[in-house]
Amino acid sequence: MSKVVLITGGSSGIGKAIGAYLLSKNYVVYGTSRNPDKYSDTSPFPLLKMEVTCLESVQESVSNLLQQEGRIDVLVNNAGVGITGPIEETPNPEIEKAFATNLYGPINVIKAVLPTMRKQGSGTVINITSIAGYMGLPYRGIYSATKAALEITIEALRMEVRQFGVKMTNIAPGDFATNIAASRYHAPQLENSPYKKEYGNTLKLMDEHVDAGEDPDKMAKVVHQIIETKNPKVHYKVGSFLQKFSVVLKKILPDKTYERMLLNHYKLK
Template identity: 85%
Template structure:
């Protein structure tokens, strides 16, 4: 019997790539979007209306899917938002929105699917985080913080639900060629800002990295392998060699040495 997969944020980017790939492997795939009517002709799988920051819409969407299919075998928490800017100049409400989507959102969806998975005695939950969550990146500190918080939360939750036969893991992508750069919140580069030059240069570099990113199908293949794995690891990292190696360096280098490496990478003093 085919597995039923729910992918949050399935209308574009990594979520869409994962859904399309899993569909080709004969899974039953549903995605979610805040505005599914906008994507009627752009995805090969149906989209449910869901706003992950609003628990009631999450519960309604999960209930709708359970009514249609009778089960949810796999949840892929992919919905997220990007945010850049000097922390001093980033509006507090934008910081709260980032945490609401990238941290609280996945928690809301996990809470909604756990009862049915516990009843089944089986299930797999895959959370899409970011390699940026393994380090504090200049002008991306809030984004790094949201993803780091999700990584740690899942480490704990994974142990709590193990007794029910439910598997959980994190997959941290590096830079992939998606539309995240266009859709993320950018604190404006103000002429009067003391961060104008440094932030402007860093923002340009970040966007170039995304534009030159890898094919998101690579992420889809890793996710498929995880679903088919009997005992998934706690963490997976998907990206270029340098991006994955940067996480290793973070563990072994002295803090200030690693900081100097980042400063040099972003051309910061």
């Protein structure tokens, strides 16, 4: 029997690449989108309407999938938002929105699918986090915090659900060539801001990294490998050698040495 996979944020970027690859491997794939009709002609798999920050929307979408397929074998929590800006100048509603989407959203979807997976005695939940979640990055502090919080939450949750035969893991990608740079929230570059110059330079550097990022198919292949793995690891990291090595360096370097390395990388004083 083909496994049924649900991918949040499946209309573009990494989510779409994962869905298309799993479809080619004979999985039954469903994605989600806040506006599925917008992608009805371009998506290779069905898209369900879901707003991950709304519990009613999540429950309705999962219920619709269960009515059609009767089971959910794999959840890929991919939906998320980017956010940049000096923390001092980032509006609180945007900070709350980032946490609502990147942390509470995945938790909402996990809560919706767990009763079914528990009844099945099996299931795999894969959460797309970020290498940025392993470090506080300048002008991306809120984004780093949302992804770090998700990583730690899943560390705990995977131990809680292990008794039910449910497997859970995190994949932290580095920079991939997607449209995330265009869709993320940027705190406005204020003319009289003391952060104006350094924030502007950092934004340019971040966009260059995404434009030169890796093929999302690389993430799709890792997701497939995890689904087929009997006992997935707690964490996976997917990206360039330097991005993955930066996580190792944070563990072994003194804090101020690592901070200086980041300051030099972003050309900050």
